[in-house]
Amino acid sequence: MGLREQVVAEGKKWINKLHYSQTSRYNFRVGGSADCSSYYQYCLMTGANVDPGNWTGNQMTKGREISRSQLLPGDAVFYPGHVVLYIGDGRCLSHGGPDWSDMGPVQKSIDYRNDIIQYRSYIKEEPTPVNNDYIFSVSQVQQGSNGNSVLLLQEILISRGYDTGGLDRIFGSLTDAALKSYQTLRGLDVDGICGPITWSDLLALEKSSSNYIARNSFMGSNGTSVLLVQEILKSREYYTGYLDRGFGILTETAVKSYQTDRKGASGTIDGAVGVKTWADLLGL
Numbered sequence: 021m022g023l024r025e026q027v028v029a030e031g032k033k034w035i036n037k038l039h040y041s042q043t044s045r046y047n048f049r050v051g052g053s054a055d056c057s058s059y060y061q062y063c064l065m066t067g068a069n070v071d072p073g074n075w076t077g078n079q080m081t082k083g084r085e086i087s088r089s090q091l092l093p094g095d096a097v098f099y100p101g102h103v104v105l106y107i108g109d110g111r112c113l114s115h116g117g118p119d120w121s122d123m124g125p126v127q128k129s130i131d132y133r134n135d136i137i138q139y140r141s142y143i144k145e146e147p148t149p150v151n152n153d154y155i156f157s158v159s160q161v162q163q164g165s166n167g168n169s170v171l172l173l174q175e176i177l178i179s180r181g182y183d184t185g186g187l188d189r190i191f192g193s194l195t196d197a198a199l200k201s202y203q204t205l206r207g208l209d210v211d212g213i214c215g216p217i218t219w220s221d222l223l224a225l226e227k228s229s230s231n232y233i234a235r236n237s238f239m240g241s242n243g244t245s246v247l248l249v250q251e252i253l254k255s256r257e258y259y260t261g262y263l264d265r266g267f268g269i270l271t272e273t274a275v276k277s278y279q280t281d282r283k284g285a286s287g288t289i290d291g292a293v294g295v296k297t298w299a300d301l302l303g304l
Contacts, residue, residue, distance in 0.1 A: 023143050024094035027067030031105045031113045031125065034059070038124055040117025056103050059115040059125060060096060063105055064142060068094065072142045076103050083142035087206070089224045089244075091139055097130050098138040106130065106139075147226040152236035154298030155228065160215040165191040168303045172252075173214050176222050177202060179251035179263060187255060223248065234302070238292035241267040249293050252301050253278060 034048070041053035048054060048062055057075045064070050073079040080098055091097070093108040104112040107127070114132070115125035130136065149155055159169040170191045174184040177198045185194035196212045203210045206221055214222070224244045225232045235245035246267045253259035253274045261270035272291040279289040279297065287296030 023068040024092055027063050027094035027105070027143070028107045028113075030067040031059075031063040031107065034063075034115075035113070035125060035127070036123045038115060039120050040115060040122050040124060041120060053120070054115060055117070056115050060103050060105050064094070068143050070142050072096065072140075076101060079103060080138060080140065083140045086139050086141050087221045087224070088136075088139055090141070090220070092141065092143075094143050095139060095141045097136060098140065099133050099135050100137060102133075104128075104130065147228055147233055149228060149233050150236070152294035154234040154295050154302070155231045156234065156298075156302055156304040157231050158219050158223075158304065160213065160219075161191050162213040163191050163193070163196045169214075170195070172302065172304070173199065173222070175252045175255040176248075178255040234293075234298045236292070236294050237267055239267055239269075239272050245293075246271065249275065249301070 037050045038059065039051070039053040040055060042055045044053045045055050045058040046062070054062065057079060060079070061072055061074055064072050073082050076098065079096060086095065091106050093106060095106045097104050097106050097112055102116060104114040106112050110129055110131070111127055112130045113125040114128050117124065158172065159167070161169050161173060166189050168189065171187060171189045174187050174195060177184050177195070178187070182198035182201060183194055184198045185192060199214055199218070200210050200212050203218060208218055208221060223232055225234065225248070227233065234248060235243065237246050237249055242265050244265065247263060247265045250259050250261070250263050250271060254263065256278070258278050259271060259274035261268070275293055275297070276289055276291045279286045282300060286300035287294065293301070
């Protein structure tokens with residue numbers, strides 16, 4: 021069982037077994053008491069040996085802020101004055117009380133409140149690349165930049181309906197406007213700079229240190245690596261389907277067409293995206 025699974029298992033162990041109290045916050049026994057922040061801290065320390073801090077204000081300064089698309093089990097979702105333990109599939113364990121007679125925590129959708137203010141992660145797990153995964157990095161780019169990192173930015177934005185003026189590898193005024201529109205929509209700093217935070221939100225891929233991992237993808241695969249394949253090929257007019265993260269027949273057909281046109285530069289014409297095809301697609 022991985023660290024994240026251990027944190028969630030610890031959280032579930034206390035379902036409907038704790039009273040809510042802001043004064044007796046660490047009485048972890050059946051019929052004992054805790055508040056939301058001490059409950060989250062206890063689960064994280066017990067399951068992953070990580071201390072996120074002992075109250076919500078402190079917890080919001082530790083770890084790293086992430087986007088909703090990056091949420092993984094064991095991460096924290098914050099509302100004004102409240103924190104919950106994310107357990108996957110849009111669900112959380114919330115120990116909210118506020119009355120001593122209330123027994124918790126209880127499972128809820130993270131959207132049971134409409135005032136989410138932040139998502140944070142504290143668990144550092146380095147994903148392990150396997151054969152045919154492609155490891156790459158991207159550069160910070162802004163108006164006046166050029167090259168393959170700009171091309172990748174344009175490909176992602178175009179596939180999502182933004183107008184960058186084409187795939188010219190030049191960060192001009194249209195690419196700047198498109199990026200700022202994306203940053204506004206996503207609640208990011210609207211500075212027109214595609215740096216680490218914006219790249220992380222755009223790609224939403226697993227990372228190994230400062231590098232991204234593009235997973236080997238083929239018929240039946242799913243996830244953000246498949247989404248990136250679809251985005252690149254959609255912007256190059258090979259892929260005509262939805263950006264659904266699912267590697268189906270339309271994605272395979274698009275990959276094969278691309279591989280055929282590349283005449284061996286992207287590897288065997290097999291409809292799968294391994295190291296050689298990734299390297300050719302990204303050029304990074």
